[in-house]
Structures are given as C-alpha cells and as structure tokens.
Amino acid sequence: MLLLALLLGSSGLALLALTGWQTAPQVQLWQDPWFWQVLKFTLWQAVLSSFISVLLALPLARALVMDKQLPAKATFLRWCLLCFVMPSLILITGLVVMFGFTGWLTPFLNLVFGEGWSLYGLTGILLAHVFLNLPLAIRVLTSQWGSIPSSVWKMAAQLQLKGWQRFLLVEWPALRSVLPALLGFIFLLCFNSFAVVLALGGGPAATTLEVAIFQALKYNFNPSEALFLAVTQLIVAGSLFWFFNRWGKLEWLAPASGGQTWRPATNLFTRWLGRGFYLCIALYLTLPVLGLLPTAISQGLAGLPWLKLLKASGWSLLFALTASLLAVLMALQLSWMSSTQPAYLPKKTNSLEGFITRLAALAALHHLIIPGMVLSVGLYIFFMPFINWMDWGWLAIIWLNALIALPFAFSQLKPAVFTYQVNYQRLAASLGLPFGMYWWRVVLPYLKPALERVAAISLVLTLGDFAIFGIFGQPNYTTLPWLIYELAGSYQLAAAALASLWLLGLAFIGLMLLERK
Amino acid sequence: MDKVILIMKQYFSYFLWRSFLLLPLFFIGSLSAATLNVYTYSSFTSDWGPGPKLKKAFEDQCDCKLNYVSSDDGVSLLNRLRLEGKNTQADVVVGLDDALMTETRSLGLVQPHGLNLADLKLKPELNWQAADFIPFDLGYFAFVYDRQKTQPVHSMAELLNSNARIIYQDPRTSTPGQGLLIWMQAIYGEQAEQAWQKMRQRTVTVTKGWSEAYNLFLQGEADYVLSYSSSPAYHLMAEKSDRYAAVLFSEGHARQVEVAALTKFSKQLELGKQFLTFLLSEEAQQIIAVNNWMLPVREGVELPDAFSQLIQPKAIGFTPEEIHQQRQAWIRQWRSAVSR
Known part of the structure; x- marks a missing residue:
C-alpha cells in the first residue's frame, strides 16, 4: 500500500507541478517562434531517424533470414542487442573518434562532401540515432521474417511465385503487422532522446524538446519555461506512446531463433548484394566502438584521469545497483499484488482486490508514458521550496532511476510470478512453511532466472542514465556517463574513450547475465 | 590500493555526514581550522588557472583553509547560487561579472563588503562604486x-x-x-x-x-x-x-569586469573580507594576470612584457x-x- 502510494504519489506530484502548483508554466512561449522551431526539429529528426533505421533494417533482415551461409549471424544479432541497450554516451565518444573534427574518417568525408562536413548538428544526431535503433529494427524484423513457416515458403515455391509475388503474398503480410509499431517505437525513442542531442547537436540550431527543458532549467534557470516545455513533451510523447502501443507489441529481447527451417534459394545477385550490405552495416555498428580502444591507449596510460574514473565508476555503480535493487524489489511486490487472483477463479472486477490488482499494474507501468525528463523536472520544481537538491539530489537519482526501470522489470517479471501463483501457490501454502523459509526456499528459487534477467536489464538501464542525473546530479558525485560527456566535450578523447570502454564493460557484464540461458 | 580505500572512505563518510550521526564530531572538526568556501568557475580552479596559487598564497597568511567549489562557467555559477539559496555553502563567490551584478543583487544573494574602496587603488577608468561587489580582473x-x-x-x-x-x-x-x-x-x-x-x-x-x-x-x-x-x-x-x-x-x-562578493549567507564574514582584500593585493593581481590571462584592476601592477604586445x-x-x-x-x- 505504502509502495503504491509512493509510486503514484511521485507521478502525481510531478504532474501537479506541471499544472502550475508551484510555478505557473510560461504559456506565452506558445507565441515564440523558437518553441515551434524546437518542436518541429524534434519531430523531424525523429521521423528521419525512424525511417532510416527501418529502411536500412529491411534488406539486412531479409538477407539474415534468407542467406544461410552468412557468417557470424548469431554473434551479429547478439551485438545488435548490445548496441540497442548500450549507454548512448559510449556511442557518442565513438562517433566523435570516427567522424569528429579530428576523426579517423573525417579527411575522407571532407573529400566526399567538400570542406562542409561536420558531425555536429542533424548529421551527428542521425548517425547516433540510427546506430542505436537500427539494431532494434534488425532484431524485430529478423524474428518476424523468421517466423514465416517453412510450409508457406514451400507452398510459394510449388506455386512458382515470382520474387515480387512471393514478397507481396508471403513476406509482406508477416511484416505489415509489425512495421507501424516498430516505426512508432523508434520514433518515440528518438523523440525522447536527450544525451545524443545535447552532445552532438552543436548548439541551439539543433535542439529537441528534452534538451530545451534541460537548458531552460539548468542554463537559464527559468522553471516556468521548463514546465511549459515539459507539459508539451508529456502531451506529445504520452499520446504517441498510447497510440503506438495499440498497434502492437514488439519482441526484441527474445533470443535469435535457430533458423533450421527451409528457405527458397535466392539468386546470386541478391545474395551478394545482401552480403555486401551485411558487411557495411556490421562495419557501421562496430567501428565506432572498436575505434575506442586505440584512442584510449593512443597517448599512453599515464596521463589519464584514473582517479576521476574510479570515483565516477564508484558512484555510477552505487546509484545503478541501489536503483536496480529497488526496481526489482518493487517489481516483485507489484507483480505479486497484481497476480494474487488465480486465473481459474471468476474475475471479481468490481471488488476491492480487483481494484488493487489493476492499480498495481498501473503503478508499475505508467512510467512508460511519462518521459524521465518530465518526471524529473516536475518533482524538481515541486520540491524546490522545501528541499535543498544540492544535498538530496542523490536520493532523487536513485528513486527516479528505479521508477524508470520499473516498467521493464515489471513486464518481464509478471509472467513468471503469475505462472508460479497459478501452478504452485496452493501447493506451497499447504506446506505451512514459516514466512521467511517459504520465500527463501520456495518462491525465490523458482523466480531466480527471471529475477536475474530483470536485474540485468535494470542495471544496464540505470548505468546509462543521463537525463535524471542531468537534473539532480552534482559535480561531487559525477557518474560515468556525465564524466564521458565532460571529457568528450572538452576534447580529451583518450580519456573519454577509456571511460566509455569501461562503461561498456560494466554494461556488458550486465548483458552476459541477461543472455545466460 | 590506498586510493581505493580513500575513495571508499569518502563514500562512507559522505553518507554518514548526510545522516547527521556525526553531528557532534562535525562541530569539533569545524573548530580546529576555519574553512572559507569559495564558489568559482572551473577554469579558475584548474591546475593551470590562478586558483591553486591564490589558495597557497592566501593560506600562508590567514591560518585557515580555502576550499574551492567550481561550476562550469560564470553564468552557471549564478544559477547554482540561486538554486542553493539560503542553504548555500558558499562564503565568497568569485567569477561573476559586471553584467550579472544587478541580477545577483536583486536576488538578494550577496551582502555589502564593508571595504573602503578608496584604499584599494582601483583603476580610475573603472569608476568603481558598488558596495557589495569588488572587481578582481578585467x-x-x-x-x-x-x-x-x-x-x-x-x-x-x-x-x-x-x-x-x-x-x-x-x-x-x-x-x-x-x-x-x-x-x-x-x-x-x-x-x-x-x-x-x-x-x-x-x-x-x-x-x-x-x-x-x-x-x-x-x-x-x-x-x-x-x-x-x-x-x-x-x-x-x-x-x-x-x-x-x-x-x-x-x-x-x-x-568584462570579473567580480567577487561575500554571499548573503556567508558564515565566515571576517575571513571573507580578508580574502576580498587579498584578491586586490599586488601579489594576487599579478597571479591572476598571468594565470587567468586577464588584466589587473589595480593601478600600477607590474606585468610581463607580453602584456604590452596586446x-x-x-x-x-x-x-x-x-x-x-x-x-x-x-x-x-x-x-x-x-x-x-
């Protein structure tokens, strides 16, 4: 009960702040052309990013499914998962190393594009967004293409369908169901993107709503402007999420399928085109990360800020571990609450229990709709008169990170808890074990695999947090992503690359746990 | 390894400090040597900036500890002060500029320095009148x-x-x-x-x-x-x-005239005043000129030849x-x- 109150209370207060409880939102901004400019740019870059990601993913996913001799398929798909959940600051450093002013590929790009090549601005934002979201699209589309049963392929072959007929009759129907949701989801991720735009936007010409909220609060110290922008962000992002969510759910965490099914042979040209494309995308998805290593050691290891790095990792781990632990515990409690009604009993939808059940699910899942930045700014402004955030910011960082991780943790954990309750709850209750023993010996061992997976996702998510720390963080407990941002911003590339590799290592450990069977 | 232990200690003490379990100890600690908290911007306190040298010179004469807390740049500094309000740890703020003076003043973040401007030998072109801010370079x-x-x-x-x-x-x-x-x-x-x-x-x-x-x-x-x-x-x-x-x-x-002032909520008024006076001494003005790479505000400060080529x-x-x-x-x- 207390937990429900805390969870719904946090969002409630944040929303209350947005309606102007403490400070009225600056509604006049409506008439400022700058506001429309920002909104337009936010939408435009999100449209471009989502379409480019999906368009690039389509041929590649097809090649991955149809071409059986493509090497290192499984590894590539696993790498895709890592790319998608990778803290974006790692990629940002990687892109600066590759395409920045003194980047490896910049001389070449200058030849191609003339002297006008610059990473900063829309180019950099798109490069980063496509890098982060193309892998998601590849995974989703590959699994979708792969789900077409062999019998259908064989039937198509027997009917001697031509390539385009087969595409239209066999492949397109399988894709059609998932494409809108995929586009929508990537659009939303890019719409809410913060770190990438702040770091690669290169100034006010390329600003998204989320960055504008941050700047209004932190650069201009103008809470009422921040509130107005946050309201806009919430309305647009929230309704888009609600809208896209109705189009279907995406399966991206599922391990890549074996692919031992029968596939028609493709002609030589298509096959080699697919292979070339595979190579290009693989290079694009690995080079920025691989480039970090030589950069990190390029100036010797002596001059690097080891102490700073150690400190930042300490804080990062401290925040991430506490927040994920909190998220996992909350998710466990909430999924327990929301599935105490065994499915075989008639649903008592109007009773109090039924209400609590649905409330628990709401409490866990509603943070998907509220962007982290909006929640942070709302709470920040609401409590500003009462709390000195300089002293208590760390508490908000842990709490809000836990809230952001909660929906993912909840949706992964709930099926396991539900199965447990349906299958074993009565049996276990009949044992009459004491409470502690019951949890320790019965429930936790059963839920262990699910709990591990959930903990790993939460850890990777919270390790990469940039927005919440941006609002509540203090320089005396800088986390790794912000350290990387500062280092890359002041062009200390070797140190930034080292810190990025280190963060990647930490995230990777989390993922190893995640992919463990 | 020592460093690791040191950092672990820091984490630990940070949380203890926050939980006020060590409140009595904290008081004893603060009695031993007065600490002056100075808020400033980061290039001021960096290794190549004037901060470390000023700290050494001032600590040699004040029997106190000087502690810098730095923000990215001057305007961020003001934002930080504004955010912390009456909870600020800052005794002195160094590195706002004349363009931000009126705003800082109207937010009630600073207080009169009580120094006699006539004694400070400021450049007459500055025509300095402010009772709360003192200039330290331009x-x-x-x-x-x-x-x-x-x-x-x-x-x-x-x-x-x-x-x-x-x-x-x-x-x-x-x-x-x-x-x-x-x-x-x-x-x-x-x-x-x-x-x-x-x-x-x-x-x-x-x-x-x-x-x-x-x-x-x-x-x-x-x-x-x-x-x-x-x-x-x-x-x-x-x-x-x-x-x-x-x-x-x-x-x-x-x-641009960069300025310093005592904050409204300063806990070290006397020490703060002493520091403001020190910033305008010939010694400090020279340190600032050749480390912050700005011009002195005091009359007759000797500068290296390079400055005459500007x-x-x-x-x-x-x-x-x-x-x-x-x-x-x-x-x-x-x-x-x-x-x-």
Missing part, C-alpha cells in the same frame, strides 16, 4: 585567430560577411557568450537579429564553456574563437609563440542595470535567430 572580449592560417578581418561587420568558421560560447552558461550578446547589441542594436543570423552561418559549434571552445580552436577546428584580448599573452609567455593573436575591431569591444581596444557596451533589464529578451532573440 578583459575585452575579442576573437582570437591563428596567424599562420588566417588573414584577420578588422571589424565585426567584416567578420560576419566573411566565410570564416567561428566557435563561440552559449550566452546562457558562459560569460564570454554573454559578452558576445552584449557586444552584438552594442554594435547592431535593432539589427542584432539579422547579425545573429549571419553569425549562425559562420558558426562551427556553440559550446557550454570557454575551455571547450578554446580547446576546439587550438585543435584547428575554427578560424576564430571568442575569447579575450589578453588570451594571446598566454601563448607568448607559456609557449613563447606569437602564433595566436586577437583581432582589433573598429566598432570597439565589449568589456591590442588596446576601445570599450563599448551598457551599464549593468541596462543589461539586467534586457538580458532575457536578448537571449530569446539570440535563441530564435540562431535556431532558424
């Missing part, structure tokens, strides 16, 4: 260029009409950026918006603070960077190189009150002009 904003690569322009108009690549700082976070805002207003007034649009086409990137911008420029990423007329002195002295120079603009240059700009601009009234509107104008 500089003229200027664009710095690389003599080996760039044929310099001679005016802002020429710069905006050239095809040069420029890096400057965000006026919302950085005092040089804000200086450019004032400078453009002083030159162009009503036409500032069009001038900013031209500037946008010349801009490589807008950085958050001065050091990022200057670093990028030194990497060769731009023809001009917004900095100070005195910046080339650094290259002359530290690198014995006259490769970098500032451009003298015929329209005149905006001037350009001598004509000052243009507004009074602090005018800036205070217009600042938000100017920022909005800049914001929409450069985001188009």
Whole structure:
C-alpha cells in the first residue's frame, strides 16, 4: 500500500507541478517562434531517424533470414542487442573518434562532401540515432521474417511465385503487422532522446524538446519555461506512446531463433548484394566502438584521469545497483499484488482486490508514458521550496532511476510470478512453511532466472542514465556517463574513450547475465 | 590500493555526514581550522588557472583553509547560487561579472563588503562604486585567430560577411557568450537579429564553456574563437609563440569586469573580507594576470612584457542595470535567430 502510494504519489506530484502548483508554466512561449522551431526539429529528426533505421533494417533482415551461409549471424544479432541497450554516451565518444573534427574518417568525408562536413548538428544526431535503433529494427524484423513457416515458403515455391509475388503474398503480410509499431517505437525513442542531442547537436540550431527543458532549467534557470516545455513533451510523447502501443507489441529481447527451417534459394545477385550490405552495416555498428580502444591507449596510460574514473565508476555503480535493487524489489511486490487472483477463479472486477490488482499494474507501468525528463523536472520544481537538491539530489537519482526501470522489470517479471501463483501457490501454502523459509526456499528459487534477467536489464538501464542525473546530479558525485560527456566535450578523447570502454564493460557484464540461458 | 580505500572512505563518510550521526564530531572538526568556501568557475580552479596559487598564497597568511567549489562557467555559477539559496555553502563567490551584478543583487544573494574602496587603488577608468561587489580582473572580449592560417578581418561587420568558421560560447552558461550578446547589441542594436543570423552561418559549434571552445580552436577546428584580448599573452609567455593573436575591431569591444562578493549567507564574514582584500593585493593581481590571462584592476601592477604586445581596444557596451533589464529578451532573440 505504502509502495503504491509512493509510486503514484511521485507521478502525481510531478504532474501537479506541471499544472502550475508551484510555478505557473510560461504559456506565452506558445507565441515564440523558437518553441515551434524546437518542436518541429524534434519531430523531424525523429521521423528521419525512424525511417532510416527501418529502411536500412529491411534488406539486412531479409538477407539474415534468407542467406544461410552468412557468417557470424548469431554473434551479429547478439551485438545488435548490445548496441540497442548500450549507454548512448559510449556511442557518442565513438562517433566523435570516427567522424569528429579530428576523426579517423573525417579527411575522407571532407573529400566526399567538400570542406562542409561536420558531425555536429542533424548529421551527428542521425548517425547516433540510427546506430542505436537500427539494431532494434534488425532484431524485430529478423524474428518476424523468421517466423514465416517453412510450409508457406514451400507452398510459394510449388506455386512458382515470382520474387515480387512471393514478397507481396508471403513476406509482406508477416511484416505489415509489425512495421507501424516498430516505426512508432523508434520514433518515440528518438523523440525522447536527450544525451545524443545535447552532445552532438552543436548548439541551439539543433535542439529537441528534452534538451530545451534541460537548458531552460539548468542554463537559464527559468522553471516556468521548463514546465511549459515539459507539459508539451508529456502531451506529445504520452499520446504517441498510447497510440503506438495499440498497434502492437514488439519482441526484441527474445533470443535469435535457430533458423533450421527451409528457405527458397535466392539468386546470386541478391545474395551478394545482401552480403555486401551485411558487411557495411556490421562495419557501421562496430567501428565506432572498436575505434575506442586505440584512442584510449593512443597517448599512453599515464596521463589519464584514473582517479576521476574510479570515483565516477564508484558512484555510477552505487546509484545503478541501489536503483536496480529497488526496481526489482518493487517489481516483485507489484507483480505479486497484481497476480494474487488465480486465473481459474471468476474475475471479481468490481471488488476491492480487483481494484488493487489493476492499480498495481498501473503503478508499475505508467512510467512508460511519462518521459524521465518530465518526471524529473516536475518533482524538481515541486520540491524546490522545501528541499535543498544540492544535498538530496542523490536520493532523487536513485528513486527516479528505479521508477524508470520499473516498467521493464515489471513486464518481464509478471509472467513468471503469475505462472508460479497459478501452478504452485496452493501447493506451497499447504506446506505451512514459516514466512521467511517459504520465500527463501520456495518462491525465490523458482523466480531466480527471471529475477536475474530483470536485474540485468535494470542495471544496464540505470548505468546509462543521463537525463535524471542531468537534473539532480552534482559535480561531487559525477557518474560515468556525465564524466564521458565532460571529457568528450572538452576534447580529451583518450580519456573519454577509456571511460566509455569501461562503461561498456560494466554494461556488458550486465548483458552476459541477461543472455545466460 | 590506498586510493581505493580513500575513495571508499569518502563514500562512507559522505553518507554518514548526510545522516547527521556525526553531528557532534562535525562541530569539533569545524573548530580546529576555519574553512572559507569559495564558489568559482572551473577554469579558475584548474591546475593551470590562478586558483591553486591564490589558495597557497592566501593560506600562508590567514591560518585557515580555502576550499574551492567550481561550476562550469560564470553564468552557471549564478544559477547554482540561486538554486542553493539560503542553504548555500558558499562564503565568497568569485567569477561573476559586471553584467550579472544587478541580477545577483536583486536576488538578494550577496551582502555589502564593508571595504573602503578608496584604499584599494582601483583603476580610475573603472569608476568603481558598488558596495557589495569588488572587481578582481578585467578583459575585452575579442576573437582570437591563428596567424599562420588566417588573414584577420578588422571589424565585426567584416567578420560576419566573411566565410570564416567561428566557435563561440552559449550566452546562457558562459560569460564570454554573454559578452558576445552584449557586444552584438552594442554594435547592431535593432539589427542584432539579422547579425545573429549571419553569425549562425559562420558558426562551427556553440559550446557550454570557454575551455571547450578554446580547446576546439587550438585543435584547428575554427578560424576564430571568442575569447579575450589578453588570451594571446598566454601563448607568448607559456609557449613563447606569437602564433595566436586577437583581432582589433573598429566598432570597439565589449568589456568584462570579473567580480567577487561575500554571499548573503556567508558564515565566515571576517575571513571573507580578508580574502576580498587579498584578491586586490599586488601579489594576487599579478597571479591572476598571468594565470587567468586577464588584466589587473589595480593601478600600477607590474606585468610581463607580453602584456604590452596586446591590442588596446576601445570599450563599448551598457551599464549593468541596462543589461539586467534586457538580458532575457536578448537571449530569446539570440535563441530564435540562431535556431532558424
């Protein structure tokens, strides 16, 4: 009960702040052309990013499914998962190393594009967004293409369908169901993107709503402007999420399928085109990360800020571990609450229990709709008169990170808890074990695999947090992503690359746990 | 290994400190040596900035500990003070500038210094009257260029009409950026918006603070960077190189006076006053000039030869009150002009 109150209370207060409880939102901004400019740019870059990601993913996913001799398929798909959940600051450093002013590929790009090549601005934002979201699209589309049963392929072959007929009759129907949701989801991720735009936007010409909220609060110290922008962000992002969510759910965490099914042979040209494309995308998805290593050691290891790095990792781990632990515990409690009604009993939808059940699910899942930045700014402004955030910011960082991780943790954990309750709850209750023993010996061992997976996702998510720390963080407990941002911003590339590799290592450990069977 | 233990101790003590379990100990600790908390910006406290040397010189004479807390740049410094309000740890704030004085004052963040200005031998051109802020250095904003690569322009108009690549700082976070805002207003007034649009086409990137911008420029990423007329002195002295120079603009240059003050909630008034007086001593003024690369505010401070080779700009601009009234509107104008 207390937990429900805390969870719904946090969002409630944040929303209350947005309606102007403490400070009225600056509604006049409506008439400022700058506001429309920002909104337009936010939408435009999100449209471009989502379409480019999906368009690039389509041929590649097809090649991955149809071409059986493509090497290192499984590894590539696993790498895709890592790319998608990778803290974006790692990629940002990687892109600066590759395409920045003194980047490896910049001389070449200058030849191609003339002297006008610059990473900063829309180019950099798109490069980063496509890098982060193309892998998601590849995974989703590959699994979708792969789900077409062999019998259908064989039937198509027997009917001697031509390539385009087969595409239209066999492949397109399988894709059609998932494409809108995929586009929508990537659009939303890019719409809410913060770190990438702040770091690669290169100034006010390329600003998204989320960055504008941050700047209004932190650069201009103008809470009422921040509130107005946050309201806009919430309305647009929230309704888009609600809208896209109705189009279907995406399966991206599922391990890549074996692919031992029968596939028609493709002609030589298509096959080699697919292979070339595979190579290009693989290079694009690995080079920025691989480039970090030589950069990190390029100036010797002596001059690097080891102490700073150690400190930042300490804080990062401290925040991430506490927040994920909190998220996992909350998710466990909430999924327990929301599935105490065994499915075989008639649903008592109007009773109090039924209400609590649905409330628990709401409490866990509603943070998907509220962007982290909006929640942070709302709470920040609401409590500003009462709390000195300089002293208590760390508490908000842990709490809000836990809230952001909660929906993912909840949706992964709930099926396991539900199965447990349906299958074993009565049996276990009949044992009459004491409470502690019951949890320790019965429930936790059963839920262990699910709990591990959930903990790993939460850890990777919270390790990469940039927005919440941006609002509540203090320089005396800088986390790794912000350290990387500062280092890359002041062009200390070797140190930034080292810190990025280190963060990647930490995230990777989390993922190893995640992919463990 | 020692460092690891030290850091673990720091984490531990941080949380204990927060939980007030050690409140009695804290009081005993604070009795042993007075600590003066000085809020300033990061390039002031960096290893190559004036901070460490000033700290040593001041601690030698005050029987106290000087503790710096740094923000990215001058404007962030004000934002931080404003945010902390009465909970601030700051006793003294160093590194706001004359353009931010009125705003800081109207927020009630500082208090009178109680020093006799006549005793301080300030340069008469400053005509310093403020009872709360004292100046500690001054500089003229200027664009710095690389003599080996760039044929310099001679005016802002020429710069905006050239095809040069420029890096400057965000006026919302950085005092040089804000200086450019004032400078453009002083030159162009009503036409500032069009001038900013031209500037946008010349801009490589807008950085958050001065050091990022200057670093990028030194990497060769731009023809001009917004900095100070005195910046080339650094290259002359530290690198014995006259490769970098500032451009003298015929329209005149905006001037910045960097200021310091006692905060309203200072717990170390006497020590704070002593520090403000120290900042204006000949010794401190020399340290500041050759480490912060700005000009002294005190009369008759001896400076190295490099300083005599700098350009001598004509000052243009507004009074602090005018800036205070217009600042938000100017920022909005800049914001929409450069985001188009």
